[in-house]
Amino acid sequence: MERSTPEEFTRLKDIMDELREKCPWDRKQTLQTLRSQTIEELYELTDAITETDWTAIKEELGDLLLHILFYSRIAEEQGKFNIRDVMQFISDKLVYRHPHIYGDVVVNDEEDVKRNWEKLKLKEGKNSVLSGVPGSLPAVVKATRLQEKSKQVGFEWDNREQVWEKVDEEMNELKEAVLANVHDWIEDTFGDVLFSLVNYARFMNIDAENALERTNKKFISRFTEMEQYALKQGKPLSDMSLGEMDAIWNSIKKQNTGT
Numbered sequence: 001m002e003r004s005t006p007e008e009f010t011r012l013k014d015i016m017d018e019l020r021e022k023c024p025w026d027r028k029q030t031l032q033t034l035r036s037q038t039i040e041e042l043y044e045l046t047d048a049i050t051e052t053d054w055t056a057i058k059e060e061l062g063d064l065l066l067h068i069l070f071y072s073r074i075a076e077e078q079g080k081f082n083i084r085d086v087m088q089f090i091s092d093k094l095v096y097r098h099p100h101i102y103g104d105v106v107v108n109d110e111e112d113v114k115r116n117w118e119k120l121k122l123k124e125g126k127n128s129v130l131s132g133v134p135g136s137l138p139a140v141v142k143a144t145r146l147q148e149k150s151k152q153v154g155f156e157w158d159n160r161e162q163v164w165e166k167v168d169e170e171m172n173e174l175k176e177a178v179l180a181n182v183h184d185w186i187e188d189t190f191g192d193v194l195f196s197l198v199n200y201a202r203f204m205n206i207d208a209e210n211a212l213e214r215t216n217k218k219f220i221s222r223f224t225e226m227e228q229y230a231l232k233q234g235k236p237l238s239d240m241s242l243g244e245m246d247a248i249w250n251s252i253k254k255q256n257t258g259t
Helices: 005-022 024-028 031-050 054-077 083-096 110-123 139-151 160-180 183-203 208-232 242-257
Strands: none
Touching: 005 024, 005 054, 031 054, 031 208, 054 083, 110 139, 139 183, 139 208, 160 183, 183 208, 208 242
């Protein structure tokens, strides 16, 4: 007979508790030693999501759930909180921040929900609508979140054409900076170009981080294929001219895209 969700959760918690007590490696872990491992697990999950690999997604979600239990167990040992407190806290927060479900607030669409969410966060003592964006987020993800947050108070373009005009404006300034050959200005305006492109991606309903990662994976695949092709020809890439490598690259690209 298949176990219910509470039974499986209890089983996992019991295993975690037992490992913490009996396994030398698990006993040694702290909040600090687990931190980098958690980041690694999160990135492995994002890789699986990018590939839409459901088996890997299931596995990585399990790893993250284990880490949540691990942190909660360490906190319980320190007398701070336990996993029940964690679940109660998030449950209470979800109910509080969804008054359109658990109260009498009326919303028309998801944008109303987001605006209400940010207003409630400010009532909780947040100093800024941007305060909930973690400083350690990757830059592209952070740019997207900052734009999404500022949108909730009306700081937003009306349409994507306006956003593209901003991209053009930033590109022109970058060209000026390059001509002036001022490094700090070039770096600053280059960042502005990226930020405006992330904004345009958002208006096009594109996940900029995921789009760039897809391109990264495509580059890795084509470059490694180019390396293998060169080896079969008995000539490593380091001995080829850029023109020779470019010809192989275009051939591989044509095979993969059919264009």
